[in-house]
Amino acid sequence: MPERNRRLVLAQRPTGNVEEETIRLEHVDAPEPGAGEALVHTRYLSIDPTIRTWMDDVQGYLPPIGLGEVIRSTAVAEVVRSNSERYSVGDLVFGLTGWQDYALAGEREGAMQLLPPGIDPTAALSVFGTTGMTAYFGLLDVGRIKEGDTVVVSGAAGATGSTVGQIARIKGAARVVGIAGSDEKCAWLTDELGFDSAVNYKTDDVGARLREACPEGIDLYFDNVGGELLDICLAQLALRGRVVLCGAIATYNARGKIEGPRNYRNLIPRRGRMEGFIILDYLGRFPEGQAEMASWVADGRVKFATHLVDGLEQAPAALNLLFTGGNKGKVIVRVE
Amino acid sequence: MPERNRRLVLAQRPTGNVEEETIRLEHVDAPEPGAGEALVHTRYLSIDPTIRTWMDDVQGYLPPIGLGEVIRSTAVAEVVRSNSERYSVGDLVFGLTGWQDYALAGEREGAMQLLPPGIDPTAALSVFGTTGMTAYFGLLDVGRIKEGDTVVVSGAAGATGSTVGQIARIKGAARVVGIAGSDEKCAWLTDELGFDSAVNYKTDDVGARLREACPEGIDLYFDNVGGELLDICLAQLALRGRVVLCGAIATYNARGKIEGPRNYRNLIPRRGRMEGFIILDYLGRFPEGQAEMASWVADGRVKFATHLVDGLEQAPAALNLLFTGGNKGKVIVRVE
Numbered sequence: 001m002p003e004r005n006r007r008l009v010l011a012q013r014p015t016g017n018v019e020e021e022t023i024r025l026e027h028v029d030a031p032e033p034g035a036g037e038a039l040v041h042t043r044y045l046s047i048d049p050t051i052r053t054w055m056d057d058v059q060g061y062l063p064p065i066g067l068g069e070v071i072r073s074t075a076v077a078e079v080v081r082s083n084s085e086r087y088s089v090g091d092l093v094f095g096l097t098g099w100q101d102y103a104l105a106g107e108r109e110g111a112m113q114l115l116p117p118g119i120d121p122t123a124a125l126s127v128f129g130t131t132g133m134t135a136y137f138g139l140l141d142v143g144r145i146k147e148g149d150t151v152v153v154s155g156a157a158g159a160t161g162s163t164v165g166q167i168a169r170i171k172g173a174a175r176v177v178g179i180a181g182s183d184e185k186c187a188w189l190t191d192e193l194g195f196d197s198a199v200n201y202k203t204d205d206v207g208a209r210l211r212e213a214c215p216e217g218i219d220l221y222f223d224n225v226g227g228e229l230l231d232i233c234l235a236q237l238a239l240r241g242r243v244v245l246c247g248a249i250a251t252y253n254a255r256g257k258i259e260g261p262r263n264y265r266n267l268i269p270r271r272g273r274m275e276g277f278i279i280l281d282y283l284g285r286f287p288e289g290q291a292e293m294a295s296w297v298a299d300g301r302v303k304f305a306t307h308l309v310d311g312l313e314q315a316p317a318a319l320n321l322l323f324t325g326g327n328k329g330k331v332i333v334r335v336e
Numbered sequence: 337m338p339e340r341n342r343r344l345v346l347a348q349r350p351t352g353n354v355e356e357e358t359i360r361l362e363h364v365d366a367p368e369p370g371a372g373e374a375l376v377h378t379r380y381l382s383i384d385p386t387i388r389t390w391m392d393d394v395q396g397y398l399p400p401i402g403l404g405e406v407i408r409s410t411a412v413a414e415v416v417r418s419n420s421e422r423y424s425v426g427d428l429v430f431g432l433t434g435w436q437d438y439a440l441a442g443e444r445e446g447a448m449q450l451l452p453p454g455i456d457p458t459a460a461l462s463v464f465g466t467t468g469m470t471a472y473f474g475l476l477d478v479g480r481i482k483e484g485d486t487v488v489v490s491g492a493a494g495a496t497g498s499t500v501g502q503i504a505r506i507k508g509a510a511r512v513v514g515i516a517g518s519d520e521k522c523a524w525l526t527d528e529l530g531f532d533s534a535v536n537y538k539t540d541d542v543g544a545r546l547r548e549a550c551p552e553g554i555d556l557y558f559d560n561v562g563g564e565l566l567d568i569c570l571a572q573l574a575l576r577g578r579v580v581l582c583g584a585i586a587t588y589n590a591r592g593k594i595e596g597p598r599n600y601r602n603l604i605p606r607r608g609r610m611e612g613f614i615i616l617d618y619l620g621r622f623p624e625g626q627a628e629m630a631s632w633v634a635d636g637r638v639k640f641a642t643h644l645v646d647g648l649e650q651a652p653a654a655l656n657l658l659f660t661g662g663n664k665g666k667v668i669v670r671v672e
């Protein structure tokens with residue numbers, strides 16, 4: 001008797017926020033693992049802003065999720081049956097399960113990565129996963145952070161942003177400034193995570209506060225949100241300043257025309273650089289980043305917060321948290 | 337008896353186009369060269385879009401021109417009196433004379449560069465001057481052009497743009513596409529300068545024409561104009577595409593709010609880079625670029641056009657040509 005599989009599929013494309021009609025819950029039989037395959041049971045879903053972009057009918061770095069298809073998502077899962085020597089029952093794996101209870105892990109196509117023993121699954125999805133590696137390679141490789149830099153990060157209380165600020169500090173930034181959406185988050189950044197200052201974009205005059213916090217301009221802006229904050233930071237770019245384009249969460253739910261950053265022109269007199277990246281390109285270098293990250297986590301120099309949401313059916317609401325700013329740190333859905 | 341000096345000064349800051357009331361003609365005595373100085377007589381003014389940006393009260397890569405000050409401009413001038421061993425009467429020099437008949441050349445402060453004997457003064461201001469070097473270093477150093485690239489350049493019939501396309505061809509670009517403002521200019525690009533195709537932005541559907549001309553996307557967009565063309569090219573950027581920000585002439589005269597390039601977001605999935613530069617940073621490397629350029633000009637692989645305008649008083653009208661697209665190639669004012 002196959003296991004019963006709950007799965008959340010794309011019922012209709014959202015025009016703005018993910019609403020009730022966007023997602024449909026289905027109950028189906030779990031798939032049967034073939035030769036060389038294992039059946040895995042999803043335990044923890046990684047909730048990332050990029051999932052929202054896959055719901056649009058736009059060719060991005062991955063194809064859009066088709067109507068009726070399971071919502072694409074990475075997760076930590078547990079092997080429950082195996083016809084493969086690669087996977088043993090009880091192993092924890094990381095991979096693209098989607099928003100469902102059961103998925104297949106293959107040996108080549110659809111292969112999943114075995115978690116090292118003893119690693120906390122939520123840490124595997126945050127600091128040691130794509131989230132933490134996005135912060136690491138975005139800052140070091142794309143942003144080429146150097147000692148003495150003034151670093152500003154938006155979405156600073158999010159999983160990636162909070163890690164960016166802490167790595168910037170470790171790498172010798174002269175000033176680390178976070179932009180977040182509540183006083184409580186700002187206090188967390190400065191009191192717990194070692195940021196020099198934090199700006200509440202909902203209540204502060206961001207331009208004025210950044211000028212105070214960055215009197216010599218911004219050497220490196222790590223942009224998770226796009227929109228008006230990007231424009232403000234471009235205006236305050238220091239000579240040879242760099243903008244790392246990681247995401248544009250402020251625009252993903254936009255219904256009408258998005259406004260572009262009119263201060264992009266400042267890149268000319270400032271000799272500035274604005275560059276985008278996708279963390280999948282760095283998969284082969286993850287061990288390098290994970291090793292350094294492990295040492296920082298071990299000696300307490302990188303802290304991370306997890307915002308746990310219980311229940312597979314809560315995944316759409318968990319995704320919306322990222323857009324309303326309802327989270328601090330990494331949003332993870334515990335499936336059972 | 338000092339020489340009489342005609343000079344054009346900034347009478348009031350323009351809000352859009354340079355108008356009659358923007359510039360005032362004054363007749364004054366020419367300055368007296370002190371010890372170590374020479375008096376030079378301006379022969380050819382280099383008319384560049386950047387002059388318009390200096391008229392705004394905005395701190396750019398150079399301070400704005402003050403009200404009542406001579407309009408800042410580079411030129412080729414002739415030494416007419418000299419108290420310096422550096423300059424001999426009759427020497428041709430290149431430097432910042434401003435829009436006036438006479439200026440002083442110093443030995444350190446305000447030093448001017450001696451032109452090699454035999455060089456045509458208009459060539460010194462175009463292919464061998466900042467214009468040609470902007471094309472050269474922008475394409476090679478900022479854009480890191482490589483063999484097989486699809487290269488698109490806007491303002492392609494301008495002095496810089498036309499040179500960019502020809503260098504791209506020499507450096508092995510697979511496709512060279514120019515965007516210009518008339519069919520006649522487009523024909524010049526393809527028939528005389530070796531561009532593969534040219535798009536008339538005033539009459540063509542630019543997006544559709546670029547998709548035809550660049551079926552694999554744009555690897556390198558050399559942007560002289562900004563505005564909507566930048567947005568269209570960002571949308572068609574190839575993987576790891578680069579946007580070289582050289583200028584934004586479409587926005588310099590804008591009165592209201594400028595629109596930013598909303599497709600900047602495409603830099604993320606495309607892993608794209610958008611970078612600005614100022615040619616002054618490359619002054620020390622000019623000999624390297626000029627040597628290579630000289631060989632290309634000598635063997636006919638780089639051609640250049642000059643749009644000569646006669647009379648110092650015509651300098652404001654000559655500047656406006658750049659914004660109305662009335663020129664083909666380098667705009668130069670012959671002072672007498």
